[in-house]
Amino acid sequence: MSDLPGFTLPLLASIIAGGVIGFEREWRGRAAGFRTHILVCLASCLLMEAAVSQGAWRFLPISGSEIVSDPTRMAHGVLTGIGFLCAGVIFRQGFSVHGLTTAASLWITSALGVLFGVGLYTLGAVGTVLTAAVLVALRLVSKRMPQITIVDADVVWRRGDPEAEGRVHAALGEIDGTRRGGKIELIDGGAAVRQRFRLALQGEPAVRALSGRLQTIEGVTGYSLDPRDD
Structure with missing residues (x-):
């Protein structure tokens, strides 16, 4: 229980980041929207918080052994596993492939959760702003370009x-x-x-x-x- 205050900021940051990106997808009427992106970012953050707190895990090491934790292995697992969720929003219809942008937004939302989980708040915040800019601002720019x-x-x-x-x-x-x-x-x-x-x-x-x-x-x-x- 004494560790909970330290977890508050990363978890809140991941919820906000997932909400910002998910709001744009929800606004566009995509299958993976507000709640999905929040859950993806929050899950990634929770797993990374668990990984960087391995010293508090309750297990008995073998006598005389030394435990070396590697949180990056958890990050690899999170970003690999999120690929299965991303694949679920991609589908092919005729000549066209739909859902690639939503899949990419889920993947980068997971990456942002990892960043907040390890305490890289500035990098995570910058990534959130840039992602929102790509999804919203660049779409407004594309509307002013000749439409094909x-x-x-x-x-x-x-x-x-x-x-x-x-x-x-x-x-x-x-x-x-x-x-x-x-x-x-x-x-x-x-x-x-x-x-x-x-x-x-x-x-x-x-x-x-x-x-x-x-x-x-x-x-x-x-x-x-x-x-x-x-």
Whole structure:
């Protein structure tokens, strides 16, 4: 119990750091948000506090032996183990991979917890500010830059319409001449054809324009446009 006052500052700092980063992810509606980032940072801090306090552990060493503690082994274990959690928020859909930014934010949140756990408060605070700046400020900068939106497009047309495929490709070519075609399959018992494309469009207006264009193509029975947003 006498050690608890010394643990207070690292634990509070880890909660604040995890909350700052998690708030941005929660605001963006990501799967790993406010509570997840706080728990990751707090868990890393707790484990490092345990590692640097090995002298207080209750165990009986072998008579005549000397115990040498190495807290860095705990840090290695924490940062390796957090990889399994990060992998859970990364998924692939079509041509795109989603969740990489959230996974990176979880990983750096764990690293910040390690820093606070070993008492490197200044470095941890600087890391928190820089991480928040990367997630928030740089996103604001990117919004002022020319927007290229990567879109996974699934288009379905009637199998019995020989001209439908040509009309679809022509419409997509008008919007993105560098489009990439992907998986082609028969669906609805062979009554329709579905093909996946990867498109690079000029922001959300272009996505809406493409949606309206596909609605006017004779023979198209369905489509799905999935903009990539990490």
